Amino acid sequence: MDSARYVTDVPYARRFVRELSPAWLDFTALICGFQPPSREGGFAWCELGCGHGVTPALLAAAHPESRFHGIDLMPQHIDFAEKLCREADIANAQFHALDFAAAAKLDLPRFDMIVAHGVYTWIDAAAQADLIGFVDRHLKPGGLLYLSYDCLPGWxxxxxxxxxxxxxxxxxxxxxxxxxxxxxxxxxxxxxxxxxxxxxxxxxxxxxxxxxxxxxxxxxxxxLPPAWKPIYVTELRSAVAGIGLAPIGSATIRENVDAFTLERPARELVAAAVDPDLRELLRDYLLMKRFRRDVFGRDVAPLDEAAARAQICGTTFMLAHPQDTSIPFNHPAAQAILALLEKGPAAAIALAAQGHAGDTLVSQIIALASAGRIWPVAAAADPGGIARINAVLRRRAGTADEIGFTLLPAGMAIEREER
Ligand SMILES: C[S@@+](CC[C@H](N)C(=O)[O-])C[C@H]1O[C@@H](n2cnc3c(N)ncnc32)[C@H](O)[C@@H]1O
Known part of the structure; x- marks a missing residue:
């Protein structure tokens, strides 16, 4: 790709994006009533426009049984990601200094999850088509696609x-x-x-x-990317529908529940629209939305309520960092969940024995996650890989190669100053 089509002379920020983690994507699918990708034999995850590769490198450290790929046009970003993985002895992440058109031709595994954060509306129509073409070729049936983008009307x-x-x-x-x-x-x-x-x-x-x-x-x-152009949700949905993917929900958890974002008359107006894409567009107008984190699926199986409830109660959570306590949670089930997580990451199913009903636990989990009090995290993460990458992150603090994050035992990273 011609680098004049993108800004390549200033490297991008180095950051971990928590919404890209497999546990977060699974939880998004579950609360929207869909079956997340299988974990059997590990999973395959790919980030398009991965920047410095911080998210894939940290996730790969936590999940050695799974495969991670990062693709980015800028060789200096890819060099940085590869060096980070070499230093931390991470063998299950691979990076490719290619544009999406060239990457689509690589011999890669089919992915359970493909993510692109902050990319789609900064690239031109040809690169957008290349990105969608990559997803078409490489996303498994049952797999999830995460696309975040600047949207209208908020911009x-x-x-x-x-x-x-x-x-x-x-x-x-x-x-x-x-x-x-x-x-x-x-x-x-x-x-x-x-x-x-x-x-x-x-x-x-x-x-x-x-x-x-x-x-x-x-x-x-x-x-400054010359192609930057915010788009309406309906435009993105029609591009993604072109490769047969259907909307699942939003990785901004609260946006999946109208009751948390809209007043009753607004909810009624939205609900009266028959077309789901129009409903989403109306929400964006009501909320003046400027950024969306959309999750799509390829032939993803719907779940009945009981199956979704069981999996949500079995999902591991941790307390978010930092804790924003501005919304009080007085419900006994919410207090029990928060008290449980004070002791460390856990699944709410542990509270069933104390008499909390599954339905109540689910509604309080969704409310707590929507308010940013709890984060879905990996049920199991590799302590050895996490220790190795944290040692590298500590060693680099204060140097030109600094990455201001720490990877927690649950496989979720937080900004170092937040601790
Ligand atoms: C705004 S940055 C986002 C980086 C990363 N996803 C994050 O959120 O930290 C967009 C990235 O997409 C890459 N990019 C832009 N156009 C691309 C293309 N056609 N093929 C591959 N990568 C591209 C850029 O090099 C840049 O690193």
Whole structure:
């Protein structure tokens, strides 16, 4: 792929994305009433546009029985990921410095899960088609696809800001950060002179504050890829339907339950729409959504309520870091779940013997997960692999190769300063 189609002169942030973990994707499928991919003989997982490969490397350390692949156009990202795995002696992750078109032709396993976080709306239509083509060729029946993307209508107010940034940086000189900085001087001056249109969106509204708080690389990768274009959920759904995949739900857990996000009249209006894609579009308008984490499935089996309930009660959770206690959870089952997890990761089924009914446990699990109080995590993760990668992460702290995360025993990583 021609690197002019993407910003390649500034490396992307190094981060672990928890919604990409197999346990999180399984839980998303379960609460939406679908059977997650089988774990027999391990699983195969692939990230498209994996950046520095932090998520696949850390997941591979925790799951040595499974296979991980990361694909990214930028050789410096792939070098970084390969070096990290070599240092931590991780043998079950492979990385490929290729674009999606070339990667689709690789001789790879068929995957149980394919994920692409923060990629789809930053690449042009041809690369989007290549990405979808890769999924078509490599996703197993019963497998899940995670695609996150910037969406409309939430970004509508920031489109004039983005257009001007692109125009100014295209005419600037120096690397992407230098061009961003000089464009920013004009944007800030225009805002100061009363160009209110540059403050219409959530990003423009807090522009100076966000520029101070976030690294320049974030703005470069957010705004400068020439193809960046937020899309409506209906557009993505129709592209994915073209390869026979169906929507499962959202990896932003609370978005699967209208009662947590919409008032009653809004819920009634949404429910009255017959077409499920239209219902989703209406939700996005009501919530002014700007980012979606959509999960799709290929011929994924639906679950009846009893089977879904049993699997949700058997799912392992940990307490989220940090604990946001702003929403009180007074229900005795919720308090019992939180008390159980205080002692370490566990499945709520352990509480059935205390007289908590399965239905109640499930509704409290979903409420707690929606509020960000608990995270679904691996039932078993490899302590040896986790210790090895943590030793590397500690050794790199304060160096140019720093990755600011720690991998916890449950196979979930948190930002180091959060501890
Ligand atoms: C915004 S970054 C996201 C990185 C990572 N998924 C994350 O969330 O940290 C997008 C990544 O996609 C890669 N990319 C863009 N176009 C690509 C293409 N056509 N083929 C392969 N990788 C591509 C870029 O190199 C970049 O690392």
């Amino acid at each position: 509508a107010g920031d489109m004039p800001l983005q257009h001007l940034l692109q125009t100014l940086t295209a005419q600037g000189s120096g690397d992407s950060v230098a061009r961003l900085d000089s464009a920013d001087r004009i944007i800030t001056a225009l805002q100061g002179l009363g160009a209110e249109v540059l403050r219409l969106g959530a990003m423009g509204h807090e522009w100076e504050e966000l520029r101070r708080r976030l690294p320049a690389g974030y703005f470069v990768h957010q705004f």
